[in-house]
Amino acid sequence: MNRTSSHALAVARPVIRGLTLINLIYAVGLAALLVWSFFIQGWPDRPLGPFASTHPQIGNGLRAIVVIGIVGALIVHAVLRRLLAMVDTVRDGDPFIHENAQRLTTIAWSVLALEVLRLFVTAIASAVWEPGRLGGFSFAPWLAVLLLFVLSGVFAHGARMRADLEGTV
Incomplete structure (x- = not known):
């Protein structure tokens, strides 16, 4: 491993842990916002002002987007956990294992799910306050x-090649 990649590997673990903390704060903030929205007098007219009166479904749309954000944060948490486990296997010098292949597959499905959630948010925004866009x-x-x-x-x-090699030695 060259010097740059070993430095990147040393930085990866604390960065992933930091991102996990930020993601947790984000999820808790969204959950608090969602709960708080049900207790605001005059929701959504009071916090959004005249914008809310011209878009009657904006309150429901915003709540739906917040729920999608919470789901997205849960997905990101799962990705970060798997990425951290992969970084640990690289640090241990054993990255080509079947578990990492499974982790990458799960990460791929998670990124796909996040992109589908983004499309849902776009569709909600289009339906609620920007029709046709x-x-x-x-x-x-x-x-x-x-x-x-x-x-x-x-x-x-x-991982299969490594298992085959170990079987022949």
């Missing part, structure tokens, strides 16, 4: 999903 489409997340599935296959193949 669905926002921009980006190929990058969909390519990332494909790359993660391919990388999962590479790890699975590496």
Whole structure:
């Protein structure tokens, strides 16, 4: 392992832990916002002002988007846990194991789910306050999903090759 990759590996663990904490704070904040929205007098007119009166479904739309955000935070938490476990196997010098292939497959499905959630948010926004506007489409997340599935296959193949090699020695 070269110096740059070992430095990146040393930084990865605390960064992932920090992102996990930020994601937890984000999820708790969204949950608090959702609960609080049910106790605000005059929701959504009071916090949103005249904007709410011109878009009568905006309160429900915002609550739906917050729920989607909470689901997204749970998915991100699962991704970060698996990524941390993978970093630990790399630090231990044993990354090409079947568990990492499974972790990558789960991460790929999770990123796909996050992208579907993003499409739901876009659809809700379009229906509630921007009729007819669905926002921009980006190929990058969909390519990332494909790359993660391919990388999962590479790890699975590496794990099989390693098991075969150990069986012949």
